[in-house]
Amino acid sequence: MSLEVALPIVIPLLTGALCVLFWRSNIMQRILSVVGSTALLAVSIWLLASVYDQGHVVMHMGNWMAPFGITLVADMLSAIMILLTGMMALAIAIYSLASASTTHEKFGYYPLMHLLLAGVAGSFLTGDIFNLYVWFEVMLIASFALLVLGGERAQMEGAVKYVTLNLLSSAIFLSAVGLLYGVVGTLNMADIAVKLGEVENTGLVDVIAAMFLVAFGIKAAAFPLFFWLPASYHTGPVAVSALFAGLLTKVGVYALFRVFTLIFNNAPEFTHELLLWIAAGTMLTGVLGAAAQFEFRRILSFHIVSQIGYMLLGLALYTPLALIGGVFYIMHHIIVKTNLFLISGIAHRLLGTYDLKKLGGLYKSRPVLSLLFLIPALSLAGIPPLSGFFAKFIVIRAGIEAEAWVVTGIALLVGLLTLYSMIKIWAEAFWKKLPDSTDGASLERGRTSGSLMLMYAPVVALAACTLLIGLNGQPIYDMAEFSARQLMDPSQYINAVLGGRP
Amino acid sequence: MEPILAIAVGLLYAAAIYMMLRRSIVKLVIGLMLLSNAANLLIFTSAGVTRGAPPLIAEGASLPDGIVADPLPQALILTAIVIAFGVLAFAVVLIHRAYAILHTDNLDQMKDTDT
Numbered sequence: 001m002s003l004e005v006a007l008p009i010v011i012p013l014l015t016g017a018l019c020v021l022f023w024r025s026n027i028m029q030r031i032l033s034v035v036g037s038t039a040l041l042a043v044s045i046w047l048l049a050s051v052y053d054q055g056h057v058v059m060h061m062g063n064w065m066a067p068f069g070i071t072l073v074a075d076m077l078s079a080i081m082i083l084l085t086g087m088m089a090l091a092i093a094i095y096s097l098a099s100a101s102t103t104h105e106k107f108g109y110y111p112l113m114h115l116l117l118a119g120v121a122g123s124f125l126t127g128d129i130f131n132l133y134v135w136f137e138v139m140l141i142a143s144f145a146l147l148v149l150g151g152e153r154a155q156m157e158g159a160v161k162y163v164t165l166n167l168l169s170s171a172i173f174l175s176a177v178g179l180l181y182g183v184v185g186t187l188n189m190a191d192i193a194v195k196l197g198e199v200e201n202t203g204l205v206d207v208i209a210a211m212f213l214v215a216f217g218i219k220a221a222a223f224p225l226f227f228w229l230p231a232s233y234h235t236g237p238v239a240v241s242a243l244f245a246g247l248l249t250k251v252g253v254y255a256l257f258r259v260f261t262l263i264f265n266n267a268p269e270f271t272h273e274l275l276l277w278i279a280a281g282t283m284l285t286g287v288l289g290a291a292a293q294f295e296f297r298r299i300l301s302f303h304i305v306s307q308i309g310y311m312l313l314g315l316a317l318y319t320p321l322a323l324i325g326g327v328f329y330i331m332h333h334i335i336v337k338t339n340l341f342l343i344s345g346i347a348h349r350l351l352g353t354y355d356l357k358k359l360g361g362l363y364k365s366r367p368v369l370s371l372l373f374l375i376p377a378l379s380l381a382g383i384p385p386l387s388g389f390f391a392k393f394i395v396i397r398a399g400i401e402a403e404a405w406v407v408t409g410i411a412l413l414v415g416l417l418t419l420y421s422m423i424k425i426w427a428e429a430f431w432k433k434l435p436d437s438t439d440g441a442s443l444e445r446g447r448t449s450g451s452l453m454l455m456y457a458p459v460v461a462l463a464a465c466t467l468l469i470g471l472n473g474q475p476i477y478d479m480a481e482f483s484a485r486q487l488m489d490p491s492q493y494i495n496a497v498l499g500g501r502p
Numbered sequence: 503m504e505p506i507l508a509i510a511v512g513l514l515y516a517a518a519i520y521m522m523l524r525r526s527i528v529k530l531v532i533g534l535m536l537l538s539n540a541a542n543l544l545i546f547t548s549a550g551v552t553r554g555a556p557p558l559i560a561e562g563a564s565l566p567d568g569i570v571a572d573p574l575p576q577a578l579i580l581t582a583i584v585i586a587f588g589v590l591a592f593a594v595v596l597i598h599r600a601y602a603i604l605h606t607d608n609l610d611q612m613k614d615t616d617t
Contacts, residue, residue, distance in 0.1 A: 130578055130581075133582075134581065134585065137585045137588075137589065140589070141588060144589075144596070145592070148596065148599070151599060151603065152603075153603055153604060153614070154614060154615050156596075156599060156600040156603050156604055157600070157604065157612040157614055157615045159596055160527060160530075160596065160597070160600055160609070160612060161615075163592075163593055163596060164522070164534065167534050167537070167538075167593070168522070168534075168537065170589075171534075171537040171538055171540070171541045174538075174541040174542075174545070174582055175540075175541045175544050175545075177578075178541065178544045178546075178548050178549070178575075178578075179544070179548050181545065181548065181549055181574075181578070182547075182548030182549050182550070185549075185572075187574075231615045232615065234615075235615055
């Protein structure tokens with residue numbers, strides 16, 4: 001029994017259920033939420049430790065051996081993702097104590113948040129393709145409800161697009177699973193990988209691969225399927241935006257990494273070439289979209305899209321170094337992007353707007369906040385010695401080694417444009433004088449209130465993580481390298497899952 | 503049997519996409535319903551249709567006798583139907599609320615959050 005593989009799913013589910021039990025008591029829900037997230041983080045560290053020891057941690061649910069039962073598998077990539085989930089869960093849980101309004105809390109904010117975390121953790125850990133679909137849906141339904149909490153005009157508009165495109169993606173995913181089952185007659189991912197090697201009708205396999213690419217591409221907000229993301233992410237409550245920005249699209253990226261290293265690795269000249277151009281398009285359109293925006297959270301939303309491109313580039317190049325870069329990029333990106341959204345929430349709390357034209361004067365009155373913004377912002381743009389520099393460095397170096405000149409050039413250019421966007425936010429929100437039309441009363445009050453401290457705490461912690469990855473990157477690099485080695489050699493995964501077959 | 507089912511699947515997908523491309527959000531949700539049904543029928547068809555052979559194992563035996571229908575796709579479809587039901591119930595409530603707040607069912611007039 002490897003309990004640590006199941007616990008990251010069980011703990012948020014249990015926390016969510018207990019929160020429902022205390023429906024009328026906001027205080028109990030807050031306590032449970034923080035305790036549950038802390039437990040999730042603790043278990044994720046445990047999981048990471050045992051993955052370090054054993055390579056793959058496998059658990060067959062109900063003792064039905066693979067490929068007949070549902071298997072939970074954690075390799076290094078899953079363990080890293082679960083660790084990041086735990087970190088983000090705790091950061092958001094603490095931040096929510098101050099940022100979530102009482103009406104949101106009354107309508108099930110905490111239960112939904114933990115249900116979402118359970119769905120995310122389930123997607124990272126499952127070793128069964130249909131089970132992956134089920135976890136996606138668990139995650140989606142929770143995210144739908146979280147996105148419309150509050151029921152404002154913009155939220156409704158955003159939600160219609162978000163719901164439609166995600167359901168479309170689910171339907172394509174389900175169809176692809178159906179066709180795949182028709183070809184190989186199994187749902188266990190390791191077993192699919194074995195049987196797919198023996199299939200003669202490779203044309204059909206390519207079609208199925210393309211369907212998976214489209215389905216996960218929509219979830220990951222890859223070019224040209226990303227339009228739902230900038231239309232919806234900036235509409236929800238800010239803690240929800242931060243959680244979505246950090247984790248949800250990365251589930252799509254994780255699914256792409258898993259499926260295109262384990263299952264569809266036979267025809268990289270077709271699938272990975274396609275991915276390469278998708279990555280280039282994603283980087284470029286995302287960053288150009290951001291350049292045209294003048295709203296704090298919209299700029300950040302477009303940057304999620306452009307950063308997804310770097311991760312996909314790591315996968316598309318499909319060399320050991322590129323995969324290290326991809327995994328490293330995911331780690332860096334989740335922390336940085338969540339942090340930037342949290343900071344936009346603090347700016348909103350202080351000045352009551354996300355519009356860059358109305359923001360201003362933050363540097364003069366809140367120098368610490370400005371410094372805290374600069375760390376993730378410059379890291380996102382790839383300025384040394386922050387985490388983003390090393391992430392970009394590895395990916396771009398892999399691109400040069402693979403002699404993919406055009407895409408590497410685009411990646412470098414996008415880094416420069418990212419810097420432009422971040423400097424735009426810096427100049428408008430922090431450096432510029434506060435416009436006369438904006439009410440700066442809460443800014444003038446020098447003392448920081450207790451609830452604002454709760455919003456600062458996760459921001460400081462995440463900024464420290466960014467600095468730590470930048471200044472002491474070796475352990476993180478080792479983790480990414482460990483993970484890339486496993487991804488490049490799917491036979492380890494297959495043996496770990498099917499080795500227990502009687 | 504399979505060719506008929508295959509044509510039905512194709513028609514369902516076509517109808518679903520046609521409905522989703524309309525401007526009305528009600529038709530959008532109808533399109534989503536058709537889409538999920540199309541996917542379910544596709545699973546059913548692509549896994550192979552076997553007539554009149556329930557997957558029952560005779561008493562005392564450990565394997566079924568001869569070729570039997572595969573029960574797994576049906577379990578998958580059942581799961582998918584339940585999930586689609588829940589998600590679509592949400593979608594119906596969402597369009598109702600969206601109509602109440604936005605006073606329109608026309609997707610072309612929901613462009614405020616676009617870029």
